[in-house]
Amino acid sequence: MTSATHRSADEIGRTERGPRPLPPLGEQRAAADLSHVDTTLANGLRVLAVRKATVPMVEARLWIPFAGEDALHPATAEVLAETILTGTARRNRIEIDTELALIGGDIGAGVDPERLVFTGSALADKLPTFLDVLGDVLTGATYADEEIAREKERLVERIAVSRTQPRTIAREALQKHRYGDHPATREVPKAEDVAVVTPEQVRALHRASVLPRGSVLVLVGDLDADGVIDELEKVLGGWASDRSAVRLPPLPDLTGPSVRLVPRAGAVQSQIRLSAQAVPRTDPGYAALQLANLAYGGYFSSRLVENIRENKGYTYSAHSGFEFTDGTAVVNVDADTATDATAPALLETRYELGRLGQVPPSGDELESVRQYAIGSLLTSTSSQSGLAGQVLALASTGLGLEWLNEHPARVAEVTADEVAEAALKYFAPKRFTGVVVGDAAVLERKLLALGDVVVGEPA
Incomplete structure (x- = not known):
């Protein structure tokens, strides 16, 4: 009979002789070395x-x-x-x-x-x-x-x-x-x-x-x-105009740390949405920031998932990732929780933000996210459809296929110190703003006790 005992990601990655060794990164080939x-x-x-x-x-x-x-x-x-x-x-x-x-x-x-x-x-x-x-x-x-x-x-x-x-x-x-x-x-x-x-x-x-x-x-x-x-x-010769297509006005930079509790009376679940200013793909520090984000919540073996999903069971899914808009970027953190788990989940989410800066990824953890970043990019560009989507996302911000060709090497060269600096700079809890949507009658007192929380609909 199969044991129902829960094993953490760390336990799954171990054998009786110790941690499963990570295979070394091979020679990094271009993601899209195509004519x-x-x-x-x-x-x-x-x-x-x-x-x-x-x-x-x-x-x-x-x-x-x-x-x-x-x-x-x-x-x-x-x-x-x-x-x-x-x-x-x-x-x-x-x-x-x-x-x-x-x-x-x-x-x-x-x-x-x-x-x-x-x-x-x-x-x-x-x-x-x-x-x-x-x-x-x-x-x-x-x-x-x-x-x-x-x-x-x-x-x-x-x-x-x-x-x-x-x-x-x-x-x-x-x-x-x-x-x-x-x-x-x-x-x-x-x-x-x-x-x-x-x-x-x-x-x-x-x-x-x-x-x-x-x-x-x-x-x-x-x-x-x-x-x-x-x-x-x-x-397309007949598709012409002297005017240019209309771009969005520049977005204002985000500032923290205020989180707004948005009332949704009677809700049995809450939605936690946090956000902080980041840097776009054109920034020299993007590769290090990308690895820091993966370690925090960017894939299933991340710290946030391990904490509030695997260990504490506050949510079925938690995730962090980038949102790019017309040359700007923010990093978002998402989690949906039961109402009674909302305050603890927000507390642990903020805790993991702070821990990332104070105890940044290194060693095996860093190599895991490095391999995931390179592997997922290569996988996403392996099909015609995936490559088209990636090229469009880059071209809309002025980049070209060269970025895809060069990015795996950039990720491979990121040092532990650079990831630590990105974690400390961009994932500090005080930089994050956002909302919690849920039953204010149940949540207000507990969330206000955490600090940096206001109550009411956005103006």
């Missing part, structure tokens, strides 16, 4: 075309800065993303879907306060047809009245459901607490705003904001990287 072209078309669109001929497919990612100050912008942008593929002057919805299906392709669109993103793929030998459809959508989307009405009705229902979800409530509270009324906080539009969006407003937003200058197109797959540029100049 590619990185250029800007005549219309101002940056294009990165990468040859990765693992399968006869091409993955496409188009990133368009899509910020807006108008109060109705989030709702109008959401309707636009839902209806941009429903018809053009040349093709109706059925014709678009049929033509894509015949080339083994698909295209989807999504939007947030920072960007409008198209994600798609097609058989490599049908790439010209795929690009023709994409160009047609970008230049000729019609937003028929009946399509707008149909998608608005679906959106209103989805938004109403989404706004009842604890994670959505917590995210919105965190955004308001961090950034006030900054446009970046408007991630989920109001259902009542969506209901009043008109087709003409959507068409006007397309004309004003679906622009190539300042946007990025990534193509990864079995392609001729040089030849595809000529095809793009031809297909």
